[in-house]
Amino acid sequence: xxxxxxxxxxxxxxxxxxxxxxxxxxxxxxxxxxxxxxxxxxxxxxxxxxxxxxxxxxxxxxxxxxxxxxxxxxxxxxxxxxxxxxxxxxxxxxxxxxxxxxxxxxxxxxxxxxxxxxxxxxxxxxxxxxxxxxxxxxxxxxxxxxxxxxxxxxxxxxxxxxxxxxxxxxxxxxxxxxxxxxxxxxxxxxxxxxxxxxxxxxxxxxxxxxxxxxxxxxxxxxxxxxxxxxxxxxxxxxxxxxxxxxxxxxxxxxxxxxxxxxxxxxxxxxxxxxxxxxxxxxxxxxxxxxxxxx
Amino acid sequence: xxxxxxxxxxxxxxxxxxxxxxxxxxxxxxxxxxxxxxxxxxxxxxxxxxxxxxxxxxxxxxxxxxxxxxxxxxxxxxxxxxxxxxxxxxxxxxxxxxxxxxxxxxxxxxxxxxxxxxxxxxxxxxxxxxxxx
Numbered sequence: 001x002x003x004x005x006x007x008x009x010x011x012x013x014x015x016x017x018x019x020x021x022x023x024x025x026x027x028x029x030x031x032x033x034x035x036x037x038x039x040x041x042x043x044x045x046x047x048x049x050x051x052x053x054x055x056x057x058x059x060x061x062x063x064x065x066x067x068x069x070x071x072x073x074x075x076x077x078x079x080x081x082x083x084x085x086x087x088x089x090x091x092x093x094x095x096x097x098x099x100x101x102x103x104x105x106x107x108x109x110x111x112x113x114x115x116x117x118x119x120x121x122x123x124x125x126x127x128x129x130x131x132x133x134x135x136x137x138x139x140x141x142x143x144x145x146x147x148x149x150x151x152x153x154x155x156x157x158x159x160x161x162x163x164x165x166x167x168x169x170x171x172x173x174x175x176x177x178x179x180x181x182x183x184x185x186x187x188x189x190x191x192x193x194x195x196x197x198x199x200x201x202x203x204x205x206x207x208x209x210x211x212x213x214x215x216x217x218x219x220x221x222x223x224x225x226x227x228x229x230x231x232x233x234x235x236x237x238x239x240x241x242x243x244x245x246x247x248x249x250x251x252x253x254x255x256x257x258x259x260x261x262x263x264x265x266x267x268x269x270x271x272x273x274x275x276x277x278x279x280x281x282x283x284x285x286x287x288x289x290x291x292x293x294x
Numbered sequence: 295x296x297x298x299x300x301x302x303x304x305x306x307x308x309x310x311x312x313x314x315x316x317x318x319x320x321x322x323x324x325x326x327x328x329x330x331x332x333x334x335x336x337x338x339x340x341x342x343x344x345x346x347x348x349x350x351x352x353x354x355x356x357x358x359x360x361x362x363x364x365x366x367x368x369x370x371x372x373x374x375x376x377x378x379x380x381x382x383x384x385x386x387x388x389x390x391x392x393x394x395x396x397x398x399x400x401x402x403x404x405x406x407x408x409x410x411x412x413x414x415x416x417x418x419x420x421x422x423x424x425x426x427x
Contacts, residue, residue: 149306215338
């Protein structure tokens with residue numbers, strides 16, 4: 001059995017770890033809250049954009065030729081934007097996104113013989129690709145809470161440019177989507193070419209009897225709306241990933257704190273036992289000594 | 295019932311204004327566009343310039359750069375790509391930025407020159423609004 005001193009040392013170190021994990025938990029909670037607020041503040045904008053797009057579609061812009069919506073007949077080069085975190089200690093958050101991306105990539109390259117480029121945002125994803133010695137097309141850090149719409153806008157322009165110039169035929173985003181407030185899921189969605197989402201249209205059919213005046217014309221508005229819509233999607237994807245990362249870290253840190261607490265409890269019991277054993281031993285030695293004198 | 299428009303100004307990051315206004319002027323892509331009560335439903339693209347929202351005696355000013363405006367059933371929604379309220383702008387800061395850019399050597403390529411020109415124009419538009427009384 002370990003000596004008392006050794007056990008005490010361990011208790012101390014576990015307690016220190018517990019303090020750290022507890023603090024990290026609180027930090028993540030605060031960051032998560034901030035991200036959530038930003039998402040909530042951006043939601044109305046995204047929704048409004050979607051309704052305007054719906055309205056435009058309703059007026060018959062649907063069959064307009066817009067390069068951003070044009071499906072390529074034989075997509076060959078595909079870009080995947082992978083959004084991971086910069087740091088670990090957040091449970092399976094990064095691994096889930098990476099796994100998801102790799103599986104998707106395998107499916108495209110092996111089964112369909114396509115060329116896949118990876119655009120990695122976040123240190124963790126980049127490091128993983130370096131580890132398995134696979135080249136990435138480009139890698140940037142995850143800007144985390146410094147992420148502004150301007151950054152999303154720049155990123156959007158870059159992706160749109162790649163797509164329009166024919167450098168790539170399709171663009172996907174692999175990120176962590178918020179399903180409900182407490183569940184997130186690593187998902188891959190196609191960003192370009194844009195797919196018309198018809199769900200929203202049916203819901204609000206009765207609204208469409210309103211005849212809108214369009215300035216300049218619906219087509220022009222439509223083609224300048226789409227890039228904005230894409231940027232908004234990117235912006236939200238990064239924010240949602242940020243939220244999910246902090247959520248995952250919070251959960252991981254909470255588990256670690258609980259585990260540390262449990263460990264301290266067990267160790268304290270062991271310590272007390274060792275102490276008691278020592279006392280008992282000493283008493284029996286004294287008693288034994290006294291008995292020997294008589 | 296007062297003849298007021300429900301107006302909200304949104305940017306991708308947050309909502310910067312919400313309230314009732316008598317008269318709204320926005321910078322559309324080709325000039326200013328005014329809205330009064332009972333305006334016909336309209337969607338338009340925005341340019342770079344100012345937004346004026348008048349309610350009663352007070353007028354609020356915003357700088358706007360790109361985006362869209364929609365009006366329907368007397369609710370006016372401005373979806374700006376970028377928008378700043380007049381209170382949040384400091385004329386001195388913008389002036390020094392303009393000077394900074396103007397002091398730069400002329401770039402070689404046409405596109406670079408163009409982008410600097412656009413940048414300057416935007417800053418000047420900002421300055422104009424920031425200096426309003």
